Amino acid sequence: MLIWDRGVDRILFVVVHIMTEAFLKDKFNRSIRDLRISVTDRCNFRCFYCIPDEDIVWKRKQELLTYEEIILIAEVAVSLGVEKLRLTGGEPLIRRDIEFLVEQLARIPGVRDLAMTTNADGLKNRAAPLKAAGLNRLTISCDSLKPETFKQITRRDGLRSVLDGIEAALAAGFPPPKINCVVIRGMNDTEVADFADFARSTGVSMRFIEYMPLDNGHMWDRSLLVSGREVLERIRERHELTPIERDAPSETALRYVFADGSPGEIGIIAPVTMAFCGACSRLRLTADGNLRTCLFSMIDHNIRDRMRRGDTREEIARFMIDTVLKKEEGHRINEPGFVQPPRTMSFIGG
Ligand code: SAM
Numbered sequence: 001m002l003i004w005d006r007g008v009d010r011i012l013f014v015v016v017h018i019m020t021e022a023f024l025k026d027k028f029n030r031s032i033r034d035l036r037i038s039v040t041d042r043c044n045f046r047c048f049y050c051i052p053d054e055d056i057v058w059k060r061k062q063e064l065l066t067y068e069e070i071i072l073i074a075e076v077a078v079s080l081g082v083e084k085l086r087l088t089g090g091e092p093l094i095r096r097d098i099e100f101l102v103e104q105l106a107r108i109p110g111v112r113d114l115a116m117t118t119n120a121d122g123l124k125n126r127a128a129p130l131k132a133a134g135l136n137r138l139t140i141s142c143d144s145l146k147p148e149t150f151k152q153i154t155r156r157d158g159l160r161s162v163l164d165g166i167e168a169a170l171a172a173g174f175p176p177p178k179i180n181c182v183v184i185r186g187m188n189d190t191e192v193a194d195f196a197d198f199a200r201s202t203g204v205s206m207r208f209i210e211y212m213p214l215d216n217g218h219m220w221d222r223s224l225l226v227s228g229r230e231v232l233e234r235i236r237e238r239h240e241l242t243p244i245e246r247d248a249p250s251e252t253a254l255r256y257v258f259a260d261g262s263p264g265e266i267g268i269i270a271p272v273t274m275a276f277c278g279a280c281s282r283l284r285l286t287a288d289g290n291l292r293t294c295l296f297s298m299i300d301h302n303i304r305d306r307m308r309r310g311d312t313r314e315e316i317a318r319f320m321i322d323t324v325l326k327k328e329e330g331h332r333i334n335e336p337g338f339v340q341p342p343r344t345m346s347f348i349g350g
Helices: 008-020 067-079 098-104 126-133 147-154 161-173 189-202 228-235 304-308 312-322
Strands: 034-038 084-088 113-120 135-139 179-181 205-210 241-244 254-258 265-269 281-286 290-292
Touching: 008 067, 034 067, 067 098, 067 281, 067 304, 067 312, 098 113, 098 126, 098 147, 098 304, 113 281, 126 161, 135 161, 147 161, 179 189, 189 205, 189 228, 189 254, 189 265, 205 228
Parallel strands: 034 084, 034 281, 084 113, 113 135, 135 179, 179 205, 205 265
Antiparallel strands: 241 254, 254 265, 281 290
């Protein structure tokens, strides 16, 4: 049970923070502006690079943060300078009444951007309510445009539903969604130029992501990785691309538009071969209430139990500030002795 009075306590808290200028900054002088909130560890897909197919031990309901707890953490983070919130998982659409959470988060003064990363399965009937609730943007994962390959990667027969979801997002008036595609050699790497055509015909922004060593089966192998550079070369065999500026230095993607003026965009996210840790502005909150300072961090910082034992907002803020000071300079994927974190992407929150 939360014991805060969300009126007076909240106002006092904001005043103290403005006066003390307490913001989230790490010891490498990076400001934290982006909080990724995993709302569930569950997912209805079983992407082989992300989540096991069986023997999964899900978190129990009482282990997960309640919406009230998530809202409180978001409010504290925003009071400390966070401007962007992204809901993720697991699969955020399968958490009950996610529209309610969206509505509450959208109301927090200071939130400039509220986004969701989803597999879009079932989005067809949810896009309009999510838009009405105040969601600003959608990122949708889709690794293949071929039903069989899609099924091979996700272990689910879901391509039609995902494509319907993308269409619904566009129809609901969202800005053209970003489409995340993890490129894996021997599986979908021959499709990158087809995805570029998909961007041209629908106006979406493709985001080709390098496969990272975060998979459950520890099957990651450099030979399966298709570098961002190679993805670009393959697209350029079909279409001329023009680089464009990043919106912000912390943006993860190198961005390109089509030189012939066609709609759509191409983004390359290359965390392995072109790491962007130096400009990282992200902090993650797991569904079971742990702050994580890096995807590849070996440490969880439990904020849930502090709230449940009755810490004040001030104490929660102090904990967040101290946690951010422990943020790693960067991941060490390319260094000898790199150790893969025990939690996979689906449990951390992508
Ligand atoms: N269920 C939602 C979805 O499918 O978008 C949100 C969670 S998912 C973990 C978020 C993103 O992480 C997806 O785009 C997924 O492709 C990406 N991802 C998961 N494991 C990855 C890995 N090992 N390497 C690169 N990207 C990964």
